[in-house]
Amino acid sequence: MRHRVLKYKLNRTTSHRKALLNNMALSLIKHEQINTTLAKAKNLRPFVEKIITLAKKGDLASRRKALSILKNKKITEKLFTNIVKRYETRKGGYVRILKNGFRYGDMAPLAV
Numbered sequence: 001m002r003h004r005v006l007k008y009k010l011n012r013t014t015s016h017r018k019a020l021l022n023n024m025a026l027s028l029i030k031h032e033q034i035n036t037t038l039a040k041a042k043n044l045r046p047f048v049e050k051i052i053t054l055a056k057k058g059d060l061a062s063r064r065k066a067l068s069i070l071k072n073k074k075i076t077e078k079l080f081t082n083i084v085k086r087y088e089t090r091k092g093g094y095v096r097i098l099k100n101g102f103r104y105g106d107m108a109p110l111a112v
Helices: 014-031 038-057 060-070 073-086
Strands: 099-102 109-111
Touching: 014 038, 014 060, 014 073, 038 060, 038 073, 038 109, 060 073
Parallel strands: none
Antiparallel strands: 099 109
């Protein structure tokens, strides 16, 4: 049975994959748009959407939990003040993935 198995391993160890997702989530919240491969984008979407849902609660426990995940006070503050206001009425689907052609070197599918 494949209970709670990640969609993509991204050819990395668990610790490397967690660090990658964490850094990509920080960049996405900071810049509000990033260019990456399609597989990484699809793996990042549920990770970020859970953090945004946490931020929508807005209580102290949610703030601490988000800070423990993101490990950056400034970005967590931006998430809880600016970004959450956009998604107050929306129940999910905060991140949209747009396909963006193929990478020149290895023809990997890119996404925004």
